[in-house]
Amino acid sequence: MSDIFMTRLHELTIVVYAASVLLYFIDFLNSNRKVNQVAFWLLAFVWVLQTLFLFFYVVEVRRFPVLTLFEGLYFYSWVLVTLSLAINRLLKVDLIVFFTNVLGFIIMAIHTFAPADYGSNVMSEQLISELLLIHITMAILSYGAFSISFVFSLLYLIQYDLLKRKKWGRLLRRIADLSKLEQLSYLLNVIGVPMLLLSLVLGLQWAWIKLPDMAWYDAKIIGSFVVLAAYSAYLYLRVARGMYGKSLALLNAASFLIVLINFFLFGQLSSFHLWYE
Template sequence: MNQIENILFYIALGVYAGAMILYLFFFLGRKEKFGRRGTLLLYAGFLSHTAALMVRGIGAGRVPLTNQYEFATSFAWGIVLLFLIFERKYKFQAMGAFVMPVVLLVIGYAAMQNKDVRPLMPALQSNWLVFHVATAVISYGAFGVAFGVSLLYLIRDRMKEDSFIKKHVPDLKQLDYISYRAVAAGYFFLTLVMITGAIWAQQAWSRYWAWDPKETWSFITWIIYSIYLHLRIARGWRGKKAAVFAVVGFIAVLFTYIGVNTLLPSVHSYA
């Protein structure tokens, strides 16, 4: 099982890298055929990635969401899933040039982690595990999409307006709306992450909140996106300010996961 999983995982990683290169050729070289090929390749990589997760789950006898490697690879999977959903809905392949580098960063981090399957520690033997971590995967995936779209928003005015840009890159108003939709989806699931995490913590450690570094940074991230949504809804924030906020929010997401796991001791560091 481990060998099959590794083969599928590294196929996915390589195909994602290929898809990123095609999206960059599409966006920078203004070649439509590369965009279509990039999307087809991304679907192939996503299928291989999904199969790798399924094989690991079958081999481990549990949902593969319990250690650094498993969450990192699931995090990358979530970004790809949300990207494919948004790309299909908005017909927006240029987004791939900005989202796929993030996918490669996260799945590359996963590749550096210990892939051994180990028995679950007592704190992880809970039915809340799947709900808590799965909602985090979807939330982080949506924020990753918002990050890529917001980066594109910030450089949109600097692009030479030609037929390719008019056809394949939405205007500023549409980019702002897509980013907002992604943030709103991510925020909903992040709120569920906080709620299910508190319930799980009460069962595992007899307290709802302990200001553990992961909890604290998750709360900081939630506050950042809460401010974003409040200012947008209550004060009509749009445009560049909102895009910058979405970028800062995802930087907080990356630090909450990679930074805290690497730099700060936490009860959430399971591997």
Template sequence: MPGSTWFYDAILYIYALSLLFSFSDMATKNRSAKRMGTGLLAFVWLLQTVFIASRMYEHQYVPVMTMFEALFFYCWVLVTISIMMNFFLKRLDLLVFLVNVAAFAILAINIFSDPSVTPISQQWEARDELVFIHITLAIASYAAFMIAALLSGMYLFMHRQLKGKRWSAVMTRFPSLDRIEGYTYRAVLIGVPLLIASVALGIAKIVLDGDTRLLADAKVLSSLFSIAVYAFYLLQRVTANQTGPMLAFWNLAAFTAAVINFLVFNMYSGFHHWIWM
């Protein structure tokens, strides 16, 4: 399995070069730099895929059972989505760049932390299919939520610039406000059902294990709260009760709740405690 230091370093160095070429394209509209950045990003995706595939072959399970594996897989999902957006969606170069900056930061922190982590719970077997589906659905939902949050940040920035009549060259790389808001809504619309399904499977696992006291666990309650905040955003969007900037604000608030759910409440959960750093 590619687990030595040089393999991780290669991923980070190639990823950093990809970001540098992408930034050059953002700054100077250099198409050659964009092609180089995209090619390097595809190579990063290939190396990440090799790591995941080799881990699957060695351990006979999809590698999402530890914090290190889950965050690595999360970054792979973000890279996959960014490559797809780069090819199939127009005028989203800035979003693709921001997604990869976030994925690079998460990947770097994850790699430089101690990869010798413990499983999610000693009571749950690594090959448990229910747990695997629960985790992968949660990872996919968080990827959708991050993209939605970045889009909301772009919306608020562009709205402020337009309102103040401050036009800049970087704004030529933005889609229209309506398109940004539409992309945000679609991303949340994808993420929410995935998170609901993930939480439902987690609750089902608790019930099957017979320890219903865990239904009042901090992780379960915080996950339900995150779903509620995103549901409020969707309700406001569907009923048209809020303006675009307020919708962007609520989406960022919902993403903040989701991040707190992931970073903070894992530590206080009786069954969802991951040891990472």
């Protein structure tokens, strides 16, 4: 598949994605159901375009595309779009798609300026294995779950503030009740934590086999375990200590900040995750 076609497909995806986010923003401000429906179908078209891009990319490089920063960001964005569409249809949580896809569009924008290594990196090609692919894929899926959980916590904090200030309006009615937002945020973290744990176990096992001289104090490894510890603390406080409410939502938001730092900053500082350079 020609690079020109892939570039044009990516450009079209960006344009349609921007239009969808813009329409969701208009709906967010004015509560227009027709605009909301158009935005939703544009987002569904974005998902189709992203899926096509991933399919052609897999054909091009002959492997699952998660081994470089360019690939990881695109797959992360695809996961966010997929989850937001599914949640919107299955759970009918209003505004979740808008907030999730503001984040997704930012990821896409960062991806646009990431180095596009189409399998040319010799190191990446030598280190490919099924274990590595499963490790990276599961890590990104867990980050997707944490991302949607963060959006639910963000909506919780907005709703909490509106109720506290007694701002009875359309925005208050469109956001789900606090208990539902908190429960959905918790369930996504219940999914994300074991998935991240399994990813780390597989990644360490792969590194033990392939890179016996690797430095185990690598920034990305430490960062990943900090992420796991933060979300494990969230689950412990929620289940064992019975913590609820605003404090738990703030903790979840802070944990997601660690996810972003680990994904973007520690990945660049890492001497181990060479395929992200």
